[in-house]
Amino acid sequence: MAILSNNFVAGATLSTQFAGCLCAIRSRHLQWLGSVMMHKLSLVSDVKGETSCSNSVRLNESSAVRVVLSTAIPGLICEEEKEEDVVPIENEEIESSFHENGLVPWGGSDFDDFGSALGGVNEGPATSESVVVSQQGVQFLEEMDAEVLSKRVLVLSRRNKVRSALELFRSMELAGLHPNAHACNSLLSSLLRNGLNDNAMRVFRFMKDKTITTQHTYSLMLKAVAHAQGCDSSLRMFMELEEEGLGNKDFDVVVYNTIISICGRKNYWHKCERLWMKMKEDGLTATKVTYSLLISVFIRCGQYELAIDAYKEMVQNGYKPNADISxxxxxxxxxxGKSDLALSIYHNMLNNGIEPNLITCNALINSLGKVGKVELAFKVYNITKSLGHTPDAYTMNALVSALYRASRPGDALLLFDNIMREQPSQLNIHLYNNALMSCSKLGLWNRALQLLWKMETSGLSLSTASCNLVISACEVARKPEIALQVYEHMIYKNCPPDMFTHLSLVRSCIWGSLWTEIEEILKQVSPNASLYNAVIQGMCLRGKIDSAKKMYTRMHEKGLKPDGKTRALMLQNLQKS
Structure with a gap:
């Protein structure tokens, strides 16, 4: 038993010594692996020209040993790395980290100088300086397959892990690899989304140098430049890229839609038109989005002819306009004034099950009324009610105006009376003026006075146009005394008369032979050739030749020039005398 016990103790001692030797051997082996990895990294750094640069790639001993340990002993990964793989980086952490590493915001990039901001094609191939490398911004790449690494960059970018994605991107570049276009676009979008515009510009320059840019790349950068530097800088960038010959090769309709949208926000309709023409020259077919953008910009800027041209081309290319475009x-x-085309589009909307809104119906009713198509205007009015819309003051005003323009002032007054009786809340100054125009046309001076009194009692302010219409109705009815009373009421209400007021009043007084009142009116107003012409012509027609001669002489003394009719009447009466 003693012998067995001694053997057992000796065996345990030997096993302990053997385990210690194994540990020492493993430790020396790990140290050797670490030195080898440090040597390899230094060789890579020397090849890339980064050995003497302040932004050189450096891995300290602890990080190198940790990489080796993670390679030699799978599963030996610290908890920080596990958490970094699942926890998104906050924006504040990203910005502080990049500012600490000397990465300036986009304000440091000068987009006014296209060559310095984007790195034109005349520059040499992109080196590691094209992406700023921080002291701890590199990862050891176990995997050397570019497609596998590209998928990792893509996943990190989508998860908003910008720091890890950018470090992996840098590491791939140092190893002579580069992500594919899809991964680069995702990284570019993530950088722009987090406000790291300076780094985004460097990634864009890298993609441009490697000729892996896509249409989505240009769209992202054009929008980013427009946001940071404005529409003019973005448009200048677009034009410079075209001059480099990238337009015909890489620009598609999406890129054009992006720059048209950017210009449209600033209402640069002429630039949008030029881009539209350039698309045709490049052989690109506009999409429905293109036409929607163009129509919106043109109408907002009052370029209605261009909007109609874009609409016609849109229909010719087989696109169906939606409710907003129609x-x-x-x-x-x-x-x-193209009421026929408007009516055709209106019918197409109804046939396609699209309900026009009230504003569109009102515009069509008013347009039809202006060209005398009263029956069609009332048909659209009935359809408007059938769609469930409640006609407003604009609707009723368009209908009353349509009847007046169609030389149906009596019907216009009947419709106005119906509105006053059934929809008094819709009455406004425009409806009253349309009714007063009908009264003036028919010479209904008493009805005009009633409407003027109704306007004042309903709280509407007395306007010069309304009083002029009442005076005109008195002129047609040969009621100069009533016209003078309305004129005095205007002065009392501080409603300033204008030239049309005095002309109508003078003509009304001529028919009533109120010459004294005419003289008083001429004294109160500043000398006006139209008034003197009206007075002289009225005197000649009423047989007041001597008074007409005196007024003609006074007109010349005041430096006023008579019109052709006045001169003809004076010559005719001088020959008779």
Missing amino acids: QAIIKACTKE
């Missing part, structure tokens, strides 16, 4: 084009047609 209603916008109806507005453009009504502004240009």
